[in-house]
Structure formats: structure tokens, C-alpha cells
Amino acid sequence: MSKLCQITGKKPMMGNKVSHANNKTKRIFNLNLSKKRxxxxxxxxxxxxxxxxxxxxxxxxxxxxxxxxxxxxxxKY
Known part of the structure; x- marks a missing residue:
């Protein structure tokens, strides 16, 4: 299943994890998703x-x- 909000259309964002030594590695900022009836x-x-x-x-x-x-x-969703 995709990580997508069906109301707002928000998706996970890409960014950098920055260490104390200023090393940068890619990371994903996931949403706070929940299934709700x-x-x-x-x-x-x-x-x-x-x-x-x-x-x-x-x-x-x-x-x-x-x-x-x-x-x-x-x-049906």
C-alpha cells in the first residue's frame, strides 16, 4: 500500500540526515498515517x-x- 493521505494528498518527503561532522545521507520523512473508519x-x-x-x-x-x-x-477503498 502506498504511503499517501487520501484527504490531503501528502506523500513522504526526501531529505538529508546530517551528522555532527556535517556528513549528509539521504533519508525519508514519512507521514503520520493511520487507517480510520x-x-x-x-x-x-x-x-x-x-x-x-x-x-x-x-x-x-x-x-x-x-x-x-x-x-x-x-x-470500495
């Missing part, structure tokens, strides 16, 4: 959302957020 239109859907996505849903509501993103609820 939401109850919409008399059924549960499972979404992979980041913590920022959960905050967005808490602020605006799940139905308004999905409508803004043109998210198809009928499709």
Missing part, C-alpha cells in the same frame, strides 16, 4: 489519512470534506 450514508468506509487530514475532517466534517475533494463514496 468513517460512517457515511449508512455504511462504513476505510480511509488512510494523516493527522492533518483527521484535523481537517474534525473541522469541516467528513461529508463536506469528501464533497470538496469529489471523492466517490460508492467506490
Amino acid at each position: 468513517f460512517f457515511i450514508k449508512k455504511k462504513w468506509i476505510l480511509l488512510k489519512v494523516s493527522s492533518a487530514g483527521i484535523k481537517t475532517i474534525n473541522k469541516f466534517g467528513i461529508e463536506k470534506t469528501l464533497k470538496k475533494l469529489n471523492f466517490n463514496v460508492k467506490k
